[in-house]
Amino acid sequence: MSESTALDEASARHLLRRSGFGAIDRDVERLLSRNETRGEAAASILDYKPSKFRPRNKDIDIAHNKWIKFMVRNRTPIQEKLALFWHDHFATSNDVVRDPKQMADQNRLFRSLGKGDFRVLMNAINRDAAMMDFLDTIRNSKEEPNENYPRELQELFCFGVFDLDGQPNYTQEDIVQIARAFTGWRTNSKNNQAYLNENRHDKGTGAPEDPYPERGPKVIFAGNSAFGPGGYDFGAAAGTNYEAEIDEVMNAIFQHQDSAGRNTVAHWIGYRLITFFADPEPTNAYVESMVSASNFDTTFNVRDFLYQVFVSDEFYAPLSDPTKRSVKWPVDYVITTLRLLGMKLRSRYQYINGGSYDEIRDQLSNMGQLLLEPPSVFGWDWETSWVSSSTLLARYGFARDVISARGRGKTTLRPERLFDFAESPAVDPEIVVEAIANLLGVGDEFAPASNNRAILVDYLTDGNGGTVDFSDYETRDMKLRGAICLVLQSPAYMLH
Numbered sequence: 001m002s003e004s005t006a007l008d009e010a011s012a013r014h015l016l017r018r019s020g021f022g023a024i025d026r027d028v029e030r031l032l033s034r035n036e037t038r039g040e041a042a043a044s045i046l047d048y049k050p051s052k053f054r055p056r057n058k059d060i061d062i063a064h065n066k067w068i069k070f071m072v073r074n075r076t077p078i079q080e081k082l083a084l085f086w087h088d089h090f091a092t093s094n095d096v097v098r099d100p101k102q103m104a105d106q107n108r109l110f111r112s113l114g115k116g117d118f119r120v121l122m123n124a125i126n127r128d129a130a131m132m133d134f135l136d137t138i139r140n141s142k143e144e145p146n147e148n149y150p151r152e153l154q155e156l157f158c159f160g161v162f163d164l165d166g167q168p169n170y171t172q173e174d175i176v177q178i179a180r181a182f183t184g185w186r187t188n189s190k191n192n193q194a195y196l197n198e199n200r201h202d203k204g205t206g207a208p209e210d211p212y213p214e215r216g217p218k219v220i221f222a223g224n225s226a227f228g229p230g231g232y233d234f235g236a237a238a239g240t241n242y243e244a245e246i247d248e249v250m251n252a253i254f255q256h257q258d259s260a261g262r263n264t265v266a267h268w269i270g271y272r273l274i275t276f277f278a279d280p281e282p283t284n285a286y287v288e289s290m291v292s293a294s295n296f297d298t299t300f301n302v303r304d305f306l307y308q309v310f311v312s313d314e315f316y317a318p319l320s321d322p323t324k325r326s327v328k329w330p331v332d333y334v335i336t337t338l339r340l341l342g343m344k345l346r347s348r349y350q351y352i353n354g355g356s357y358d359e360i361r362d363q364l365s366n367m368g369q370l371l372l373e374p375p376s377v378f379g380w381d382w383e384t385s386w387v388s389s390s391t392l393l394a395r396y397g398f399a400r401d402v403i404s405a406r407g408r409g410k411t412t413l414r415p416e417r418l419f420d421f422a423e424s425p426a427v428d429p430e431i432v433v434e435a436i437a438n439l440l441g442v443g444d445e446f447a448p449a450s451n452n453r454a455i456l457v458d459y460l461t462d463g464n465g466g467t468v469d470f471s472d473y474e475t476r477d478m479k480l481r482g483a484i485c486l487v488l489q490s491p492a493y494m495l496h
Helices: 009-019 025-033 038-046 060-073 077-089 100-113 118-126 129-134 148-158 172-181 234-238 242-255 264-277 284-294 302-311 314-319 330-340 360-367 389-404 429-439 451-461 473-488
Strands: 185-187 194-196
Touching (some): 009 038, 038 302, 060 360, 302 314, 360 389, 389 473
16 A cells, blocks of 8 residues: 555545545546645645635634634645644734734744745744743843743754653753743844844853853753764854854754664654644554654655555544544534535624524633633643533534525525525435445445444434425424534544
């Protein structure tokens, strides 16, 4: 099995679900009509032209809703899936930044650079106004170097605390020294561009005439196999070009090796991408194989890494192994539902035109995920943390609102547009359940003779068996919508 493996319908749906928001029938049919292989399908998904969209508004609530609206209508969902990944990876919150423009600029950064060279994205993040404010770079001065950003640069953004074998990747001294490199960096209040105020920068080399001779030379990663016992002197490498010090730090970071001699950044970012797109608990061997196959440890090209993931046997393992499935993020749950049902949210406040009429921002907040305001620098907790008793109730409420949206236009649910039997006088309930389950991407879990299917058949027929008369408006309006709601609220639909 490889990139040349033919793509069947189940695999096509899985690829579209994991790389985007649900498998819409027309997209599945497009892949299958071309007789595409795994490799051809992965390439067609990944080779998009990045959008320049940014969710800008003075009101962060409206900015949030603009991003939601863009995700619903965007035709390259992999782009938004990657933007979500990087938003979590570089978790920055407007609660701290308090500048929606800076948050929007950062969001566009994820979109424009998210599938390219990770080194380019990382260097841009070092100078990103929202990040510089969020993790105190703009408050980092030679008098008292601030360690917040240097710590997270290693712990979260590039290395992880421990490598794949459980060994530490960096020391407290590395944090201290990198903090010196970032002293004096500020942002221009007019255009948010980063610049170095050399008067606030630690220029010291450890010489007696330096104001802080006790700090010594600017050396990091002493003893790391990539640099030897003496480590890497980024201060000496930059010389008097003090702006270049943070770039020299990054050069060292991207050369850093873990305890087994592997490139640390490539394996950490590879691990994170796999847990998001493919497997919540990947083996070390899987991570290493994807890094090797994509040359990620030399090119750091995210697109090429994801291509190898999307053609791997492990990526398709959830089709036969339920333990490999992942819990949909709240945003994924919402956007997938709207796209599969052909619905849109209403007005700039983005609410469902039925049920509670709550804004989608409030609904997502109740589900545990508020875009542009992640809970901490660690981002959101994934997997089972998404499904507490309260957040599940919020998902159920969203499903209820969706099926309550009546009327005309795409802000309402119109089952007659989705199913060709929607107004027929005598319909086999088995056909109804199969059609709904297939539309929502959970056909396997509602297969013939399954308990899930039996429950829905009983619901449609009031436990009496026989056919369902959808020519009757009340039956159609209540039963068909109700069956859709039950699938949306099912455990099967919470996973992908």
